[in-house]
Amino acid sequence: MKHLIAPSILSADFLNLGKEIQMVNQSQADWFHLDVMDGMFVPNISYGQPVIKAIAREADKPLDAHLMIMDPDRYFDDFKNLGVEYLTVHYEACTHLHRSIQRIHNLGMKAGVALNPHSHISLLEDVIADLDMVLIMSVNPGFGGQEFIHRSYTKITKLRELIDRNNAKTLIQVDGGVTLDNASSLIAAGADVIVAGSTIFKSESPDETIRQLKQI
Ligand code: DX5
Numbered sequence: 571m572k573h574l575i576a577p578s579i580l581s582a583d584f585l586n587l588g589k590e591i592q593m594v595n596q597s598q599a600d601w602f603h604l605d606v607m608d609g610m611f612v613p614n615i616s617y618g619q620p621v622i623k624a625i626a627r628e629a630d631k632p633l634d635a636h637l638m639i640m641d642p643d644r645y646f647d648d649f650k651n652l653g654v655e656y657l658t659v660h661y662e663a664c665t666h667l668h669r670s671i672q673r674i675h676n677l678g679m680k681a682g683v684a685l686n687p688h689s690h691i692s693l694l695e696d697v698i699a700d701l702d703m704v705l706i707m708s709v710n711p712g713f714g715g716q717e718f719i720h721r722s723y724t725k726i727t728k729l730r731e732l733i734d735r736n737n738a739k740t741l742i743q744v745d746g747g748v749t750l751d752n753a754s755s756l757i758a759a760g761a762d763v764i765v766a767g768s769t770i771f772k773s774e775s776p777d778e779t780i781r782q783l784k785q786i
């Protein structure tokens with residue numbers, strides 16, 4: 571499968587959000603990556619349902635929501651109603667992860683689980699067959715524009731082995747500190763979905779940067 575590009579809207583110009591969404595629509599990007607932060611699980615607050623509702627009105631590509639919130643099950647129905655296709659929760663934020671995954675599936679969404687940099691791939695052994703996607707955090711979650719953590723390469727390789735061992739179809743998503751320089755090594759290591767925020771939106775020509783990431 572050719573890798574997918576998911577621009578992270580966190581780094582977009584919120585004053586011109588409509589234009590930013592149109593740019594992504596017309597670009598070679600595959601998904602919209604939406605980072606929801608609660609100020610508890612991560613030390614930052616981003617945006618929530620009202621903003622996603624507005625984005626959903628304009629967006630003509632799948633919505634991929636990354637929930638950096640404690641006890642995310644409280645909002646699964648909301649995200650379903652907003653039209654989210656991939657819903658990713660954090661391993662570290664769910665006490666009953668298996669139940670959370672079941673609930674996401676029962677609502678008709680694809681289920682993803684994100685791992686913080688300190689969380690080992692083996693934690694997912696007993697749920698990997700149920701997952702549509704695993705998100706490897708290659709920075710500590712909470713902010714755009716941070717530096718890539720090099721150890722993430724090893725985690726991608728280990729995750730690829732776990733997926734293959736289980737004959738699973740799980741996608742590997744990498745999020746945080748992705749640049750035009752490291753994206754090709756990430757894809758070579760096994761990444762299927764590349765998230766990029768500042769690399770895209772802080773560049774001179776965001777749609778050209780998306781094209782370059784897609785051409786790798
Ligand atoms: C960080 C978010 C990321 C963030 C990535 O907590 O999950 O999606 O927007 O931003 P960059 O690509 O700038 O590291």
Ligand code: ZN
Nearest residue numbers: 578605636745
């Ligand atoms: Zn994210």
